[in-house]
Amino acid sequence: MTVVEKIKNLDEKQCVVNVLLDSVKAHPCKDCGKCVFGYEGITQFEMILKDITERKARSEDKVLLTDLANLMVTQALCDDGKEIAQAMLTALDKQGEVFDEHISKKQCRAGVCKQFMTFHVLASKCNGCTECMEVCEEDAISGKNKFVHVIDNDECTRCGKCIDVCSQGAIVLAGAIKPKCPKKPIPCRKK
Template sequence: MDMIICNAMPLYHEAPVSPILLKDNTEKVMEALLKEPAGIRYLIVPEGGWLWEKPEGLTIIETRHKSGFTYGNASALKKVTEGEKPIPLCSNEEFHSGECRVVTVEELINAGKKNVYVAGKVEKKGILDLDRKITPADILAAVGVQGIFKAMYFGHPMGVFINETMMDQPVELTTDYIEILNESDCMLDYLLKTADRYGKEACGRCVFGHEGVFQIRMLLTDMTLKKGKLSDLDLMLELCHEMKRQSLCEAGFSIANTVESALNCFKSEIEEHITKKSCKAGVCQKFLTFHILPDLCTGCTECLDVCEDDAILGKKKFIHVIDQNECSGCGNCIDACEENAIIKAGADKPKCPKKPLPCKSS
């Protein structure tokens, strides 16, 4: 073999698994790399991440970028060794490995566990040692989640959502990032944020990777703005199918997997944004409505005075009422109400009078 490349770059900046493992196992990594039967040996690290003497027979490359999905691609890493940007030429499966082998720090130190950063609504956030093959139920137990659970997202390069029906199905961990979601999270909102991240990671070299993510983001954004159509869901699935066939690297496959698994596990919740104009979690701002609670309203008119939309009906000592057709959702009324009588509501709306009525205390 002519060349070996050890990749110590994190895919996620908040999950610097490889740099941490390298720091904790520097001598072991150096020894393993120098034993490899290769004419040229490279170690790619984040800029400022190499603090030790450079050993003879090993080239250390410090990159300006701290993280990025493209660093998980073998052809992109080879470009880095040539002094170029990490732009993928093909997928890892298509990469010709006869003259070049790419390994991770975990592979070199023969780590029996998989180091993964766990985020979300959990007690034990941060990097954990997990079994490489593990069930979602065991992951929840490891992070201290009991009972309150809605979804789990396995980040790039897996790009997979699972729900509570899949708790005992083992998964093979190849990602450094897992996020736990609960009922306060909106799956459409989270899917859009995930697509936004993939959009920032796309290198722009292939149409189906770069433009595909753009189209997915556009369709998801329309859904969060009450402009979505049911046909958009089928359109996204068709787009994901083509992205998996024609994207140049794993980023295109991963976002396609992400969208497909989200629709497979949480289609009804996403559809409700389109058919019922409702966000159960109360996260999507366009689906929230403002209401004045009759039991708390004192008829002070403070909210009426600050409403620039003239959407609040009422007068002194009368329970005020918000005209939902006129309300723009600016939230000024909430800030003005000292009685905390004004709330935002998602799918569950409070019972309020349809017109102003005298306050009980008047």
């Protein structure tokens, strides 16, 4: 299946930006260098897409990708370069709003890009052991013994250490749909 076909047949569990990034990373233009537009284009594609999936996008990135792809479609020497550029244009045309959500709203609707996920403690499972708070180097977790702990996602760097240390499975990752959790520590119901 070509990258263009892949982009046209994505389901709701796939993120178009992530699929494009994976395709760009494995693309033959990266190791070719026979034409400037293919080599430079694929290098810029990878940098910009990586930034978008890691919450580091700039507002002009969508326009940059469009301009680059339009140049590559006409100027790349071989079909490899033209095809990945066409895939980019197809993605921007069919799922432009998904790029906007990543860039402006800091959301990945498919829940694929880890940097857009948020961490939450489920009150029904937390026994207030304090292990997660102790392991969090960012001081992003508040709580005390036998209280349901609460994660501040503005401080959280998504390292995942709290999930690893929680023996109760009380910490979950969420995409666009968030679980209902206490906003501040409350006494645990779970013993």
